[in-house]
Amino acid sequence: MKQIESSLYQIYKEMLSNYLESKNEHTLYSAQQFSKEMIEQDMSPEDMISLHLSVFREIIQYVPDDVEDSFDVLLEVMVGYGLAHREHQSLRDRQRELESELNVAAQMQQSLLPSDPPSNENGVELGLISVPAGKMSGDYYHYMTDDHGRLGVAVADVIGKGVPAALCMSMIKYAIDSLPEQRLQPGPLLENVNRVVEQNIDNHMFITMVYGFYDPDVHQFHYAGAGHEPGFFYRAKTDTFEDLKTKGLVLGLSKKTSYNEYVAEVELNDMIVLLSDGVTECRYGNDFIERDQITALIRKYSHLTAQEIVENVYRDLERLQSFQLRDDFTLLILRRNM
Amino acid sequence: MQVQTRVDIHSEWGIVAARQAGRKLAKEIGFGSVDQARITTAISELARNIYLYANQGEISIEEVASAGKRGMKVVASDRGPGIKDVRSVMEDGFTTSGGLGAGLPGVKRLMDDFDIDSEEEEGTTIISIKWLR
Numbered sequence: 001m002k003q004i005e006s007s008l009y010q011i012y013k014e015m016l017s018n019y020l021e022s023k024n025e026h027t028l029y030s031a032q033q034f035s036k037e038m039i040e041q042d043m044s045p046e047d048m049i050s051l052h053l054s055v056f057r058e059i060i061q062y063v064p065d066d067v068e069d070s071f072d073v074l075l076e077v078m079v080g081y082g083l084a085h086r087e088h089q090s091l092r093d094r095q096r097e098l099e100s101e102l103n104v105a106a107q108m109q110q111s112l113l114p115s116d117p118p119s120n121e122n123g124v125e126l127g128l129i130s131v132p133a134g135k136m137s138g139d140y141y142h143y144m145t146d147d148h149g150r151l152g153v154a155v156a157d158v159i160g161k162g163v164p165a166a167l168c169m170s171m172i173k174y175a176i177d178s179l180p181e182q183r184l185q186p187g188p189l190l191e192n193v194n195r196v197v198e199q200n201i202d203n204h205m206f207i208t209m210v211y212g213f214y215d216p217d218v219h220q221f222h223y224a225g226a227g228h229e230p231g232f233f234y235r236a237k238t239d240t241f242e243d244l245k246t247k248g249l250v251l252g253l254s255k256k257t258s259y260n261e262y263v264a265e266v267e268l269n270d271m272i273v274l275l276s277d278g279v280t281e282c283r284y285g286n287d288f289i290e291r292d293q294i295t296a297l298i299r300k301y302s303h304l305t306a307q308e309i310v311e312n313v314y315r316d317l318e319r320l321q322s323f324q325l326r327d328d329f330t331l332l333i334l335r336r337n338m
Numbered sequence: 339m340q341v342q343t344r345v346d347i348h349s350e351w352g353i354v355a356a357r358q359a360g361r362k363l364a365k366e367i368g369f370g371s372v373d374q375a376r377i378t379t380a381i382s383e384l385a386r387n388i389y390l391y392a393n394q395g396e397i398s399i400e401e402v403a404s405a406g407k408r409g410m411k412v413v414a415s416d417r418g419p420g421i422k423d424v425r426s427v428m429e430d431g432f433t434t435s436g437g438l439g440a441g442l443p444g445v446k447r448l449m450d451d452f453d454i455d456s457e458e459e460e461g462t463t464i465i466s467i468k469w470l471r
Binding site: 046047049050053071072075076078079080083086087090091094 | 370371372375376378379430443444447448
């Protein structure tokens with residue numbers, strides 16, 4: 001340490017005397033480079049001032065008392081700056097720690113979501129995209145094909161985002177996982193999930209959800225919703241979109257809630273679109289995007305595969321709002337293709 | 339044994355008096371000008387805390403020696419409301435007064451040893467030492 005100090009002293013002395021003699025820009029440039037090294041070596045502002053004064057004293061031989069005394073004031077002020085500097089460093093280190101913790105948590109969260117790509121067998125094609133606004137997501141999605149080729153899908157949205165929302169999201173996953181016998185009963189499934197949510201989360205947190213399954217034998221989509229953003233039903237024959245309206249209270253509000261079940265007859269190339277409110281609450285400038293703008297985008301890409309449709313819609317909406325997501329974004333499209 | 343200097347803190351004058359006594363002793367012990375400024379800043383912050391949160395208390399300073407090292411000990415004590423959650427006031431960025439004070443983490447950084455003992459409704463004692471290098 002003492003060695004470093006004495007070599008810094010020498011370097012600084014050389015720079016300062018050079019400058020006092022020549023007043024050239026080149027020396028000032030060296031000083032600027034020197035400051036980077038000092039910062040790297042954790043030299044505090046007050047130590048720097050003190051170094052300057054002692055070097056100056058040695059070069060000038062006689063420093064007027066007034067000048068010397070003025071450094072008392074400067075030093076006192078710089079101690080405060082030095083403290084702020086060190087606090088800043090320690091806060092920065094802590095932020096790094098928190099960030100790496102969050103990264104681990106985000107990875108864990110990813111492992112809660114289905115990892116195998118959706119299969120496009122049984123005459124139905126699935127496309128899905130889910131992008132968190134921050135590192136962690138409050139959106140949950142689910143898909144699973146049973147032994148009879150029936151495909152169950154769900155989109156859930158925890159009101160709020162970030163870590164609290166992500167913690168709630170994991171509960172939805174476990175609730176659905178623990179109800180295998182209700183996968184073909186959207187209404188009772190939501191009733192059970194509602195009971196779990198109601199018992200386990202604070203009153204001020206809400207979760208909306210839509211669950212449905214497609215039966216390729218009878219070409220029907222059965223579904224139920226809990227206060228969730230309505231999806232769309234696309235009729236290929238007429239090339240029109242209808243709202244996939246459901247009636248049902250958001251999850252976690254009331255212990256005894258029942259959910260209506262709906263059935264849609266699905267014809268060839270019809271699409272079922274489920275989404276989270278991060279899709280409909282996309283903003284450009286001060287305006288919210290209209291639902292018919294979303295359906296227009298889906299129609300624009302409807303010649304592509306379901307996965308390509310959701311990816312293109314996301315890309316367009318992302319650009320529309322200058323690549324800043326305000327809310328977690330999940331879009332799921334299911335299309336009958338046989 | 340070295341003499342202890344005590345300064346009562348019940349006004350901003352007390353803060354200045356404590357600084358002055360601290361700087362004088364630091365100089366006598368042989369601290370350089372930067373460490374003198376650090377010690378007085380620490381005394382300032384400790385004294386201000388007493389003045390702002392406990393209304394009154396005292397700062398005592400003395401020379402100490404241990405294992406061949408010389409140092410300066412600063413003790414701030416008051417019978418004020420005490421600190422409810424010591425861990426949180428030791429966190430960076432925590433300031434109850436809302437001002438940009440260095441706070442206790444700042445004092446800890448300025449000094450070498452730092453210990454805090456606080457009891458709610460009883461008061462707070464903070465012991466800190468700066469060693470001569």
